[in-house]
Amino acid sequence: MLEALNLVVEVNNKIVINDVSIKVETGSITALMGPNGSGKTSLVYAIMGHPSYRILKGSILIDGLDYTFKPTHERALAGLFLVFQNPIELPGVSLESLIRSAVNKRLGKNDLLEHVPGLPDRILGEAKLIGLKEELVTRDLNIGFSGGERKRSEILQARVLKPKYLILDEPDSGLDVDGVRIIADYIKEVAYSNGGVLLVTHNPTLLSYVEPGIIYVMLNGRIVAEGGLEIADKIAREGYNWLR
Amino acid sequence: MAIELSKSLEHHEIEPVEYRKEIEIKGRLSRSIVEEISRVKKEPEWMRLYRLKALEAFEKFPSPRWLPWIESIDLDEIASYYVKPAASTVSNFDELPSEIRRIYERLGLPETYAKYLAGLLTALDSENIYTAMKDLLKKLGVIMLPMEEAIQKYPDIVKKYFGRVFPYTDHKFAALHHALWSGGVFVYVPRGVKVPYPVEAFFFIGSELEGQFEHTIVVGDEGSEITFIEGCSAPRLKRHSFHDGMVELYAHKGSRINFVTVQNWSRNIVNFNNKRGIAEDGAIIEWVEGSIGSKITVTYPSTILKGRGSKTTSTVIGISNGNVIKDTGSKIIHAAPYTSSRIISKSISSNGGINIYRGLVQVNKGALNVKSYTQCDSLILDDKSSSSTYPIEHIMEKDAEVAHEATTFRITEDQLFYMTSRGLSEKEAVSLIVLGFVKDIFPKLPFEYTSMLTKVIQLEFKEIGGVG
């Protein structure tokens, strides 16, 4: 289980998460909803250990172990993977070399750029499945990629690295209907293989397709509601006003 | 000839500087001439001694090698302007060169205005808005008067700033300037005073402002704001051929000084302008320069960002139409953390014109969190003209966000065809493109400057050869 317990988080001297507790069980999908500015992305960044987000109170546990103050990469190696809402550009670093380094890291290799037999083909295969143009795999990451291509490249990385806890921050933004389907299918695949998923989204189609086990709603840095798909329906019909 | 230029205006920057010829200095500037200047102006002792020290430095400094088009300078000739009686350039309108007269007509200037520009009047009619402006400044407590008067009336304040921003020790022409300076304005804006309208100094200080070696100082005390505009975009005939002026700006904490120069002097002048400002904590200095005339213009408005969080921007537009050289740029020294600078330079060369941009952005050690962006674009209109850009970046802190970009443009046949197919003549199309290229400067000028500058640029490119 991936847990955040009574988390209080500040960034730029402002408290953005105010006593939040959520649970992500393996084999299930947890959804997080809320209006813009409610703290959803901050929560996700805090769970991943972004240095700008200071944890003032509370803890983050991965499979029972305390990771509250551990560095980002250790959380990743413990099985977390974040699909970013706005993946950054990395000049000179190709998708292929990033994946290769991450894989070598997990294999305990010293030279992270060492050739991994079978990996290049594996990556190309995944690219095809996901609908990502082959040439983008060797190009500088995200430079000149459309929104949809950036999301696909995130999913491709996840598929190769096989995380235990998949976190997605508004994965549907910038995607067309096919793209959303691919994301949804992958989410279900992860849950089915006994991984845990934390999905931050507004998208009602995506939610109805993946059928999360629990939905949290955040507002002003706090959890204000918890429940099943009926919450998503109510929000789709009435917005967030009933929660204020 | 006060100043002798090379026959060909070509320059080869790629040659190492030490192989180039020095500028030959002919004649002499005697101590007695400098002392005479001081005596005639009835200056206090400290200023006389100051001039003499500057003269000493001038004689000691080596001659510059980085101006390849100037062969020699004749000091006797330059000094003689002080000795000759002050004669007006022309005694009546008809004596003005025909191109200048024609432009004044095309600009539709009222007669008094045109006469003033031509030097036929020494001051504008007193019944106009400039009197109201003068009264407002007086009410706000702003000190603004010719530099020579300021030395007599406010010696303590002037002494505090004169030569502090741009000392005579900087280079040979700075030393020459400090020895011979004459004319210019002194402006002091008191604490917290925000001058609501731009001050168009040309009109109320008048011809005193435009001496050969004028020295202007603008001081903004804490929290003050002022926009100061000198010059005029209509073409001007000048009697001296070498101009070595200086502007020193001092922006105290939290103040803002905008200094705007628009220059369109006749094409026989070598125009040197030493401009520098110092910005303290949270202060802002903005340089705006629109340079159209002169034969050779050399000016690098510079700012030293001494105070934390201070900012500077520099917008320079240079047009070299004809056998003209514009050697301009900006120098920014980031000497404190959290400072930022932005330089926009747009230059146009045509009919054999040469445009050179020299820029320096330096981030000193200890200047953390600096952001600087320079964009320097040039437009070359024909195959006789050229453009060179020599940007220099010195970065001594690893977190400095510094970027310089420069692009050289030309007008493509497709663009011309598109515009002429809409009914414009080729020349009109060119002037429209040129206006679009330099549009960055317009938001920084008051309306009457914008409209005059627009007309001047249009005339420059629609007519053959432009002015003078």
Place this chain on the structure above:
Amino acid sequence: MAKTVARGAGDSPTIKKYIDKSPLEELVRRALNREAPVANILIKALSPNAFIDPLSPSGSIGFKSIPVITVSQGFYRVRSTGGVFDVGVEDSGDGVIAVGYIELILEGSGLTILRIPENPVHRIMGIKVTVVKGVDHEVLLIHKSGKRAVDLSEIIVEQGDASRLALVALFNTGSILQARVESIQGAGSSIEKTILVNSTQGSRVEVEDYSYIDNPSVSVESYIRSRLEGGSIAVLRGRGMASRRASGSRIVYGIESLINDAESTAFMHPFLDIHSNNIVEARHYARNYLLTMDKLFYIETRGLKPEEAAMLLVHGFLTRGLSRAAREIILSNISSS
């Protein structure tokens, strides 16, 4: 013609001296006066089908910008008629200064690699690359220098009409490096130069890259990228010139530095002289490349430690835009601190 110790033209009058090059001047003086044992370089073919001939220095053969130091050997002509060609350079081992001159003549399409390894001696090296008309070639020059080495390097490129060259020169610098790269283009030719300066041990570096376009339809791209650590100082000058005859040409100059510690300094001067209004593209830029928290965080979320994430970015910064083959070879030749 620039002497080895000339100051750059058009320099700002505010900084008078960028780096102390007196050890370099001393080195040249000693070599000229034979005050220190001067060795010569040796070439070893690391792959077959290389035509290597010794050359004797004469009027037309030899350094262009470096004073001529006579050695009886150490001058070579290497000819490639095509294909991949790997050449190693060593020194004869009996000197304090190694002097060498290699003329590379590219007559067919292919890839030529010149490996100049680290050794304890100082080096004075000249490389001349001649690309025959119509030929397409890629050249990798890999230099490694010992920590105390003082190096003087000259790379001159002459391209025939309609030829294409991708030149990558990697310098893993020692104590001092002065390098001058110059290219002269034939009509319709194109060149992409990438000069990589990898200084991790307190080096003092001055690199100048000159490009002359005096013919129509030429394309020049010149990139200088430096990675500075250990208190290194780099002066990077690019000078591109397009004459009136350069119609239809394009020229792009980019200088970038990655400063990875608190003491290193970068001085970047991308100069451009355009004398033609028929240039299709003329632009240049100078930038400081930052290892921002966002970039590092993104990579760390994939499991890499902060130092590993930084290294991935540094290597990416240095090898950006290179061909696949070049990237692999360069990556395995970047010395780390």
